[in-house]
Amino acid sequence: MTEQRTFVIVGAGLAGAKAAETLREEGFTGRVVLIGAEPQRPYERPPLSKGLLLGTAEPDSAYVHEPDWYDRHDVELRTGSAAHAVDRDRRRVRLAAGEEIGYDRLLLATGARPRTLSVPGARLDGVHHLRTLTDSERIAAAVHGGTRLVIIGAGWIGLEVAAAARARGAAVTVVETAPLPLHRVLGDRLARFFADLHTGHDVRFHFGSGIREICGTATVSHVVLDDGTELPADAVLVAVGVVPCTGLAEAAGLPVDNGILVDHRLGTADPHVFAAGDVANVDHPLLGHRIRVEHWATALHTGPVAARAMLGRPVTYDRLPYFFTDQYDLGMEYAGWVAPGAGTDLVVRGSLEDREFIAFWTRQGRVVAGMNVNVWEVTDQIQALIQAGLTTGATVAPDRLADPDVPLEALLS
Numbered sequence: 001m002t003e004q005r006t007f008v009i010v011g012a013g014l015a016g017a018k019a020a021e022t023l024r025e026e027g028f029t030g031r032v033v034l035i036g037a038e039p040q041r042p043y044e045r046p047p048l049s050k051g052l053l054l055g056t057a058e059p060d061s062a063y064v065h066e067p068d069w070y071d072r073h074d075v076e077l078r079t080g081s082a083a084h085a086v087d088r089d090r091r092r093v094r095l096a097a098g099e100e101i102g103y104d105r106l107l108l109a110t111g112a113r114p115r116t117l118s119v120p121g122a123r124l125d126g127v128h129h130l131r132t133l134t135d136s137e138r139i140a141a142a143v144h145g146g147t148r149l150v151i152i153g154a155g156w157i158g159l160e161v162a163a164a165a166r167a168r169g170a171a172v173t174v175v176e177t178a179p180l181p182l183h184r185v186l187g188d189r190l191a192r193f194f195a196d197l198h199t200g201h202d203v204r205f206h207f208g209s210g211i212r213e214i215c216g217t218a219t220v221s222h223v224v225l226d227d228g229t230e231l232p233a234d235a236v237l238v239a240v241g242v243v244p245c246t247g248l249a250e251a252a253g254l255p256v257d258n259g260i261l262v263d264h265r266l267g268t269a270d271p272h273v274f275a276a277g278d279v280a281n282v283d284h285p286l287l288g289h290r291i292r293v294e295h296w297a298t299a300l301h302t303g304p305v306a307a308r309a310m311l312g313r314p315v316t317y318d319r320l321p322y323f324f325t326d327q328y329d330l331g332m333e334y335a336g337w338v339a340p341g342a343g344t345d346l347v348v349r350g351s352l353e354d355r356e357f358i359a360f361w362t363r364q365g366r367v368v369a370g371m372n373v374n375v376w377e378v379t380d381q382i383q384a385l386i387q388a389g390l391t392t393g394a395t396v397a398p399d400r401l402a403d404p405d406v407p408l409e410a411l412l413s
């Protein structure tokens with residue numbers, strides 16, 4: 001029997017592209033429409049603040065599929081085409097241009113957009129955000145030897161751009177309201193480690209500082225901090241986090257609370273509508289609470305799970321959050337989840353001074369998260385420790401956790 005159903009995916013980022021790929025891999029022969037607001041075919045964002053800014057990655061390396069993949073797999077890719085509204089009663093998506101597309105199943109993979117500042121001057125020329133390939137190209141064009149770059153926000157993207165900009169020869173100043181970079185995520189000791197990494201590369205920090213104003217006439221000239229300090233700037237990057245793109249879902253009456261609320265199979269309250277990637281706030285069965293994760297690996301893995309759920313397969317999304325970053329000669333992977341403000345202990349195996357270590361966050365002896373810095377091929381073992389803590393309550397003695405002579409595999413025995 002010929003498959004008559006139409007599956008529509010709104011959001012042609014990594015999650016949307018992987019969902020389309022999975023529908024075909026799973027043998028779905030109906031119509032697949034992938035709608036993306038950006039002009040490019042789906043691409044991955046991590047290189048935008050790393051290899052593409054450094055000039056070490058080929059621009060084409062970011063794309064999820066070869067250009068002809070969509071035709072070859074009969075996926076109707078509509079780039080430069082924003083979905084404007086979802087009519088759940090009639091099961092139709094309306095595009096900005098007015099066209100309507102009916103769906104049997106709908107996946108919302110609309111991702112997130114950069115948070116903006118509301119201070120005067122925030123829209124001046126020379127003030128950048130970084131989410132898209134176009135943003136990355138603009139920043140690359142604006143930042144070179146001698147550029148005075150002020151980065152507002154010392155989160156992962158702010159720090160990655162700081163590293164890339166230093167490699168491009170720019171003078172970099174980072175302004176952050178918290179006392180240290182990544183302080184809320186990493187805590188004092190490791191936040192200090194990242195601050196030292198960057199000051200060692202001549203990045204200047206202003207911690208505990210907000211922005212009063214961004215000044216300039218035609219283009220930006222300086223940034224004024226809360227305390228009146230003026231920082232000269234040829235370019236400014238605002239990197240103060242993202243907000244999930246939930247507008248379509250909200251207007252369609254779907255439950256939204258810090259993302260689109262989905263169950264363990266990424267289904268919304270409407271059995272015909274699913275959500276994946278940065279925009280999905282998932283009821284995570286292993287963690288026992290909801291999480292919305294803004295990581296590459298989540299987009300990579302939730303897209304396929306949502307696709308299988310759309311096909312009616314029994315699925316559960318229970319992967320642990322996983323994140324990576326590269327800054328200068330430091331490579332890092334992080335797995336697990338520490339709720340902000342949760343009381344945890346930090347155990348370090350290896351040497352912070354040598355920048356080669358694994359940091360574990362534990363709660364009541366259970367490993368809840370782990371971060372390997374310039375130590376490789378340990379993610380599976382770290383995740384196994386976290387899984388064991390979550391599923392069986394397994395605890396690990398801190399002295400064994402810290403001891404590099406005890407293999408990670410042996411910690412659970």
Ligand SMILES: Cc1cc2nc3c(=O)[nH]c(=O)nc-3n(C[C@H](O)[C@H](O)[C@H](O)COP(=O)(O)OP(=O)(O)OC[C@H]3O[C@@H](n4cnc5c(N)ncnc54)[C@H](O)[C@@H]3O)c2cc1C
Pocket residue numbers: 010011012013014015016035036037038044045046047048049081082083084109110111112130131132157245248276277278279293294295296297299322323324325326
């Ligand atoms: C510069 C940068 C560096 C990063 N580096 C890392 C890293 O090192 N490690 C890591 O783990 N994660 C990293 N991330 C995060 C990671 O890239 C995201 O988690 C991932 O892109 C999320 O994928 P997504 O498909 O859910 O959403 P997105 O990538 O945001 O894609 C969503 C797409 O939907 C489109 N869209 C939105 N609304 C509509 C609409 N109404 N109609 C049509 N289309 C719409 C958007 O234009 C966008 O193209 C980085 C992100 C950025 C921006």
